[in-house]
Amino acid sequence: MDIRIDRRYLVVFAALTLLLVEVHEQFHAIATRLLCGGWAGRAFDNVLPDAGCGPAGLAAVDAAGPLVSYALLWLGAVLAWRPTPRAQAAGVALAFASLPLGRLLPQLVTAFVEGSTADEYGVVRRLAGDGLDRPQAAGLAFLIALALTLPPLVALWKRLPAERRARRFAGFCCLPLVFVIVWMTGMNAALALGPLRADALPGWPALVAIHTAIVAAVVWFGRRWIAPRAPQASASGP
Numbered sequence: 001m002d003i004r005i006d007r008r009y010l011v012v013f014a015a016l017t018l019l020l021v022e023v024h025e026q027f028h029a030i031a032t033r034l035l036c037g038g039w040a041g042r043a044f045d046n047v048l049p050d051a052g053c054g055p056a057g058l059a060a061v062d063a064a065g066p067l068v069s070y071a072l073l074w075l076g077a078v079l080a081w082r083p084t085p086r087a088q089a090a091g092v093a094l095a096f097a098s099l100p101l102g103r104l105l106p107q108l109v110t111a112f113v114e115g116s117t118a119d120e121y122g123v124v125r126r127l128a129g130d131g132l133d134r135p136q137a138a139g140l141a142f143l144i145a146l147a148l149t150l151p152p153l154v155a156l157w158k159r160l161p162a163e164r165r166a167r168r169f170a171g172f173c174c175l176p177l178v179f180v181i182v183w184m185t186g187m188n189a190a191l192a193l194g195p196l197r198a199d200a201l202p203g204w205p206a207l208v209a210i211h212t213a214i215v216a217a218v219v220w221f222g223r224r225w226i227a228p229r230a231p232q233a234s235a236s237g238p
Contacts, residue, residue: 001080001159001160002161006225008222009225012226015216015222016097016215016219016226017099017176017180018180019097020072020094020099021044021099022212022215024066024068024069025044025046025065027065027067028061028064031060031061032053035057036052036058037050039199044184044191045184045188047065049061055127058122059123059126059127066119066120066145069098070098070149073148073149074151074152075095076090076092076096076098077153077156078091079091079094079095080095080156081155086227087227088159089226090226092156092159092160092172093227095152095156096156096172096173097176100152102180103120104142104145106119106121107138107141108138110134110138110141111134111138111142114134121138121141124140153173187211191205191208
C-alpha cells in the first residue's frame with residue numbers, strides 16, 4: 001500500500017481530523033441530553049458536565065465520545081486491510097484522524113497533574129468513587145485505552161509500506177494531535193470573544209457549527225485527495 005502525501009492530502013486530512021473531533025464531542029453532547037435531561041455547555045474540544053447528572057450518568061457521558069473514537073479507529077484499521085487501494089487509503093486516514101495517541105497520553109497526564117482529567121479516567125473515577133486514588137484510576141484508564149488502541153495500531157503499522165514505515169507511523173500518530181491542540185486552543189479563544197458564542201442549535205454554539213460545516217465541506221469535496229480512485233483502464237479497440 002502506498003499513500004501519496006502532498007499539500008492537498010494534508011489539508012483534507014487536517015479537516016477530517018477536526019471533523020472527527022467534533023463527532024467525538026457531539027456524542028458527549030447527545031449523551032448529556034439523553035441521560036441528563038439538558039444540553040451542556042460547549043467548547044470546541046469539550047462538553048461541560050451537567051450539574052443535574054449523577055455519577056453513573058456522567059460516566060456514560062464520559063464514555064460516549066471515546067467509544068465512537070475507538071470505533072472509527074478500528075473501522076479504519078479494518079479498511080486498511082481491504083483489497084482495494086482506495087479503501088486502504090481511506091482506512092489509514094480515518095484511523096489516524098481519530099487521534100489514537102489522544103486516547104493514551106491524557107491518561108498518563110491525569111496520573112501526575114492534579115486537576116487534569118480525561119474521558120477514560122473520568123469513567124473509571126466516577127464508577128470507582130473513592131475506591132481508587134488518582135494514580136490508580138489513571139493507570140487503569142491507561143490500560144483500558146491501551147487495550148482498545150494497540151491492536152488497530154499494530155494492524156496499521158503492518159499495513160504501512162516498509163520504506164519509511166517508522167517515520168510515517170510516528171508522523172500520523174503525533175502530528176495530528178499537536179495540530180488539534182494548537183488549533184483548538186485558538187478556536188476556543190475565538191469562541192470566548194463572544195460574537196458567535198450563542199447557540200445556533202441547542203448545545204451547538206454558532207462558531208462551532210460554522211467551523212464544522214467548513215471542515216465537513218473540505219472533507220467532502222477533497223475526499224479524492226485522501227482516497228483517490230484507481231485510474232480507469234482505457235478501452236482497447238477491436
